[in-house]
Amino acid sequence: MTEKNETVIALLGQPNSGKSTLFNALTGLRQHVGNWPGKTVEKKEGNFEHNGVHYLVADLPGTYSLSANSDEEMITRDYIASGKADVICILADSSQLERSLYMLADFAGITVPCFLLLNMSDVADEQGKSVNAKELEKKLGIPVESFSAPDTKAYDGFYRALERAVREKTSLDPGSLEKRYEEIETYTRVKAMIPADVIPGYSNVWLAAKAVEGDAPVIAKIKAALSVSDKNAFDTALSAVDKGVVLTGERKFAWIDELLSGVTKRTETKISLGKFDRLITHHIWGKPVVILTIVLGLIASFIPALPLMGIGQLIGGIPDPLNEALLNIGCPAFIASVLCDVLIRSVAFIVQMLGFVFGVTLVFGLLEEIGVMARISYVFDNTMAKFGLQGKSVMPFLISFGCTMGGAAGTRVIDNWGQKVLTIALAWAVPCGAAWAVIPMLSTIFFGAWTPVIIVVILLVMILHMWITAKIFGGSLVKAEDRCGMIMELPPYHKPKWGALFRYVFGRTKETFVRALKVVVIVALVFWLLSYTSSGDITASILYRVGHFIEPVTKLFGMGWQTFMAFIASSLGKEGALGVLSTIYTGAGTISVGSVVSGAAAENINELLVANIPKPEALALIFAMTFNMPCIVALAATYQETHSVKWTARIALYYTGVALILAGIAYYIGLLIW
Amino acid sequence: MKKLSEMKKESKGVITSVNGDPRFISRITSIGLTPGCPVTVIKNEKNRPLLVYSRDTMIALNRSECSLIEVEEGKGA
Incomplete structure (x- = not known):
């Protein structure tokens, strides 16, 4: 009670x-x-x-x-x-x-x-x-x-x-089971020595069996209740057992056999692997089939996602006319800006992403329920074990190429919390859809035909990044005992319970929305305050002053204040970096979360960028943006899935730091080339 | 007597002993692989986990772990 x-x-x-x-x-x-x-x-x-x-x-x-x-x-x-x-x-x-x-x-x-x-x-x-x-x-x-x-x-x-x-x-x-335990000599001797009520709720039958199994906490509890001489006798008795778990295990299964005799009926069936299982256990086709399954699942998640994405876009269209209307009726620009640029745009941003969370939770929740996730785990277990993860982690990684928030939502099928957090931490290194929209474009503007090379380097850096991150965080998140080799069952397939699945998916989506909204509004508000100017001149904002002040430091990482601001903006949303650069170089408008999220850029942005940013700095910016925190919504989703402020903050700071280091390396390599 | 990892595809046997550290033994017991238990090898390919069928369950096991399980071939269901 x-x-x-x-x-x-x-x-x-x-x-x-x-x-x-x-x-x-x-x-x-x-x-x-x-x-x-x-x-x-x-x-x-x-x-x-x-x-x-x-x-x-x-x-x-x-x-x-x-x-x-x-x-x-x-x-x-x-x-x-x-x-x-x-x-x-x-x-x-x-x-x-x-x-x-x-x-x-x-x-x-x-x-x-x-x-x-x-x-x-x-x-x-x-x-x-x-x-x-x-x-x-x-x-x-x-x-x-x-x-x-x-x-x-x-x-x-x-x-x-x-x-x-x-x-x-x-x-x-436990009477009939105990009769079997009594065949183990040590069991009887040990049980006689155990005082009453060592652990509430646990009888001496259970305690004695666990002691025979060599269960350290139980043995310690029992010994704490014994006198010194009894302790020694107890130890001596236990030292006679070898592989106690096997001894009791055999008895437990014998007891189960006895229970089930006359209780179960079965028609003999030939054991064989189903079609899908034959494919995934194939030494060549296994991995491609699983990757194809996940990619198809990803595409399928867009179907339920689209309506929400559409709604998000509709909401995103409100701020501009609303801002104008508010100003016309004499509403102070400050308030109109908070309402439109911070609140409504944040909601629009989240609702768009939420569609994806909904789709991913539904599709991959379904795959989990019918038993497909266990197969995915089987196929990738050995590969993922190198990161200290289970095979299922491959799925969030692949989803993160589309959207990190979806990847984070996908980790809920991982039943080990530490491995879940580590999976999210590694998934952040995977460049998301927004990065793939911005980076090749930026890269083409500056480096033309070299773009494919840069993309290959980005992918290699991604793998290295994940490997190092796994080393850094793995120790405290995934215990050595969870890193054992694969011993897993391939459960039979079963039908999903649609009602429960939908209720669960709606519940999680709602929860994600509420939590994401809190995080996004707070971060957006802070960013807006830092970048707000009454005159519209960027150089009057706090952000500019801070950026300018620490420019000697950011220069070490190859970035001037302009590109550093673009970097900061890219941690809210990748597309935003372009909007920020556009604002700075055209000198028009304020940087706001609005411009960050919508990514609106001047038409002649290409010429502006090439004219203002030297190549090594551009290379630094590309790496800084790619490996920066994916976006604020991903940050919120990470908090939602890990429910740990500590780990969310730790991952975010780590990524900001590593992005700067990578930018620095790229910059100095760039200096050598150009 | 053979190691489980040496058993051919579709061969049957009965487990005779399970070795290794206590953690492994505990885990392998809890999934049902105990001495006296009949097993059928479903798949055994180089560099891939073994698939065995035992107590109505399809179980995937790492190769290295399978060498810790000894089986008497030909017996059992």
Whole structure:
């Protein structure tokens, strides 16, 4: 029970057990996502109401077992021990029941009330497998329900099981499993030594089994409760075991076999790979097929994105006439400018990008749900492991060639928070669509036929940048234990639950909009204040004065104050740099977020640029812009996905610094050439 | 007795032992590969992860890790 009188239900299950789908279906838009205190693990909670009872759902991190090998597992165990949960819902995959019941076996011995959900019953049906849930219920003594997320009727069964588990406080009897544990000599000896109530909620059966498995935190807890001589006896007893996990593991699976005998029925099917699986596991075609899949997914995300992009463009058309109208009716220029240039343009900018976030979340959320993302992960796991990432990270990288914000949104299919943040940090190095629109153009103006060379160099620098960034941030974001070699399952394909998926996508898009709006308006307002002049003369602005003042420093990186301002503007939006340069060199108009976002430039911009910027400085600017912070919306999306101000700021400062260094290098190389 | 990584495509066997550091053993146990468990090798190509089928599950495993798993060939389902 929470203070608000909510019944707390915790979802426990292995990855791919359909935990997230259930969580989204139950809670819809009422979710809050954060991090577990002091840990790089995501904490997801949500609310729902059924039969007048308010529930709080905690989506525990997806882990394969309850050992102590990762933060995720420790958090899960500590959460169960904390007594916060009134009931634990354990999920298993009906189509792979034997393997996925390992979680239940590992849970056995914990006294917290629980019930078992046999998920993916639709997939099991298709494979000709059936489970007699009632029979299993008799054997286990806890409610057992067959369940499939897309089937709306299945939820009645879920609620019934939930209510009964809460009412009757049904806990799993580990007796039959213990009989098997007792075959392990050390188990019996160790169990006899364990005092009562070492960890609340965990029985001595569970503790003794974990001690045999060599579980360090459990052993430490037990020893803390023992006298010195008992401690030594305890250590001696444990030292007799070798590979305890294998010993208990064999018993757990034997127990599962016994549970399932007479409970499951199946028609023999030949094991074979499906068409898509044959393609992606092919040693030549695997990677191209996956890249093609992601690119097609990217194109598909534009379809739902287009209406929102159109709306954004319509909003973007409001400021100019509105500004004029406001000035005509005698509204102070200052207020009109804040309203039009800061507020409305920020909204227009975000709404345009939001379409892409919506599309990416929908399409790649769907690919995740039906099981395609796991295949993508499989194909690229070895490549991405070099960065300390999982194979899925390849998808946000590819999306980032289109839009970094979409790439950031795409990282939500990565279940490890540290790897998610690292993926976003690396995705920033990928030049986005706006960069590809501006950079080749700038490059052609200054370097003509050399443009392809510059683009190749940019791509090489990108890879080097990602590699170095992975080295710098990887250590603290991705723990050594998460860098193990690939051991993963290729889950069966399943049907999506459209309603839950759409609710989830709308929820995330709305949340992104709100958070992005806050960040963008603040940054836009600051930039606007810095660049505002009442006279319209750029040299009267604070930005100019600061730029001029620090010009000796920016010169070190090859940039005069004009190009440095363009660089600063490019961190709000790449297209903006041209607008800024145009404003400065034509001496007309103010620099505003408006000009930054719309990227309006004078017609003779090409001649102006060539006349005013020497080639080495232009090269410096090209690199500075390309590898700068992608844009403010990407910054906001990064904050939204990582929900960490610290990491968002760290990544942003790092990119600004690295962009300047790269600009400096480009400049000095440029000086050597020209 | 053979290492899992030496098994040919479509061959079957029963796991006899699992070696390696405790973390690996814990992980491989939790995915269901324990001694006594029948496995079928679905794919085994050079420089690619192995695909094995066991306990109704398609599992992808790194080659280097597969050499830590020993199998008695020809037995099992």
